[in-house]
Amino acid sequence: MGFFDNLGKKASEAYGATAKKTGDLAKEAKLRMKINENKSDINELYTEIGKKVYEKYVSEETFNMRYVEEECSKIDILSSEIESCLTSILELKNRKQCPKCFAEIDANATFCPKCGAKQDDVEAKEVEIVDNQENNSAEQHTSSENSNVNQENNN
Numbered sequence: 001m002g003f004f005d006n007l008g009k010k011a012s013e014a015y016g017a018t019a020k021k022t023g024d025l026a027k028e029a030k031l032r033m034k035i036n037e038n039k040s041d042i043n044e045l046y047t048e049i050g051k052k053v054y055e056k057y058v059s060e061e062t063f064n065m066r067y068v069e070e071e072c073s074k075i076d077i078l079s080s081e082i083e084s085c086l087t088s089i090l091e092l093k094n095r096k097q098c099p100k101c102f103a104e105i106d107a108n109a110t111f112c113p114k115c116g117a118k119q120d121d122v123e124a125k126e127v128e129i130v131d132n133q134e135n136n137s138a139e140q141h142t143s144s145e146n147s148n149v150n151q152e153n154n155n
Helices: 002-058 066-091 121-155
Strands: 096-099 104-106
Touching: 002 066, 066 096
Parallel strands: none
Antiparallel strands: 096 104
């Protein structure tokens, strides 16, 4: 029976790893599709801005920069969504981007293999996150105690 139990465990482990990898690939594909959609939208906005500016130039009308500012803010939003998607893709792959040369490197790398730049310490960031979570829960606890005291005073 030990052989079949061991075989079942190995099959379950292989299935779990395959399911995780497939899920990660599906998430990456969705993120890449979103990136491509946003890039297409940005190109359309560039075209519209250029068309409006040229039309105003040809008709010798004064141009309202408010329109350009609004369209540029849309481009900024789309660009930040692209950056967010790229960051998510790197996290799925357990990778990060070197802040100096922008190469894709291992998430736990101490130095960039391409440019040699020292990378931020990952453990320090994790400690900061834990500290922030502890501070937030302490603040929530204090605010709930204050609201309880206020309720008791009102009664």
